Structure formats: structure tokens, C-alpha cells
Amino acid sequence: MKCPFCSVDNTRVIDSRPADDGDSIRRRRQCDACGRRFTTYEKVETIPLIVIKKDKNRETYDRRKIEAGVIKSCHKRPVSAEAVTKCIDDIENEIFNLEVKEVDSTQIGEIVMDKIKDLDQVAYVRFASVYREFKDVNTFMDELTKLLSQ
Numbered sequence: 759m760k761c762p763f764c765s766v767d768n769t770r771v772i773d774s775r776p777a778d779d780g781d782s783i784r785r786r787r788q789c790d791a792c793g794r795r796f797t798t799y800e801k802v803e804t805i806p807l808i809v810i811k812k813d814k815n816r817e818t819y820d821r822r823k824i825e826a827g828v829i830k831s832c833h834k835r836p837v838s839a840e841a842v843t844k845c846i847d848d849i850e851n852e853i854f855n856l857e858v859k860e861v862d863s864t865q866i867g868e869i870v871m872d873k874i875k876d877l878d879q880v881a882y883v884r885f886a887s888v889y890r891e892f893k894d895v896n897t898f899m900d901e902l903t904k905l906l907s908q
């Protein structure tokens with residue numbers, strides 16, 4: 759790997775450890791030419807998953823979108839950051855366990871709703887209301903009633 763300082767291709771790894779996210783390896787490298795050190799992150803290459811949207815357009819699966827939705831739903835709720843991360847991990851595992859190359863966005867939505875229900879009930883209702891794009895109060899109330907009668 760080329761040194762980012764002097765561009766000489768003569769660097770070596772002096773330290774390797776798992777990065778905080780647990781999904782990558784953080785390596786400290788040193789350049790033998792100029793002696794400077796830098797960090798690289800090595801990630802497992804994941805197979806891109808394609809999401810089929812309602813309008814049939816395709817886009818690459820993006821964990822950050824789910825993350826944003828869950829975090830927004832949990833706004834001002836007593837849900838810890840760890841619980842949110844675990845919830846998203848669970849959602850993601852389930853999506854990837856489908857072992858498909860393309861997945862309907864509605865299917866992802868169902869999985870998210872299923873998991874978020876265990877996380878926080880208010881967050882669930884919030885998410886569901888956005889996700890299903892409720893057009894009338896009745897549909898929303900149906901969901902709410904179902905939830906409260908559990």
C-alpha cells in the first residue's frame with residue numbers, strides 16, 4: 759500500500775485490531791521511506807442487495823436509511839443507543855438471511871416494524887404511521903387498537 763504522505767509503496771503493518779464497529783479491522787501502518795504512520799480500515803466486501811421500491815425502481819440497500827428511520831421513531835423515547843443498534847442489527851440479519859439479491863421495500867418495512875415493536879411501542883406506532891403512509895385516521899387507529907389489545 760502506498761504511503762499517503764510520500765507515495766512510496768513501502769509500508770508495513772505495525773498493529774491490527776478490530777475496529778469499534780466490529781465489522782472491520784483497523785491497521786496501523788508505517789512507511790519505511792518517510793517513517794510516518796497512518797491508519798487503514800479493512801472491511802469484508804458485502805454483496806450488494808438491491809431494494810425494489812414501490813415505484814419498481816431499484817436502489818442499493820443502505821443500512822443508514824433504516825438506522826435513520828429507527829432513530830427518528832425513537833426520538834425522546836427511553837431507548838438506549840445500544841438497544842437501537844441491536845434492533846438494526848436484528849433487522850439487517852433478517853434481511854440478509856432472506857438470501858435474495860433483490861428485496862421489496864415493503865418486505866423490509868415489515869421486518870423493521872416487527873423488530874421495532876419489541877423495541878418501543880411508541881416508536882413502533884410512529885414508524886408504522888410513516889411507513890404505511892396512512893392516508894386516514896381509521897387505518898392509523900386500527901393499528902393502534904391492534905397494538906393496545908396485545
Ligand SMILES: [Zn+2]
Nearest residue numbers: 761764789792
Ligand atoms: Zn512515506
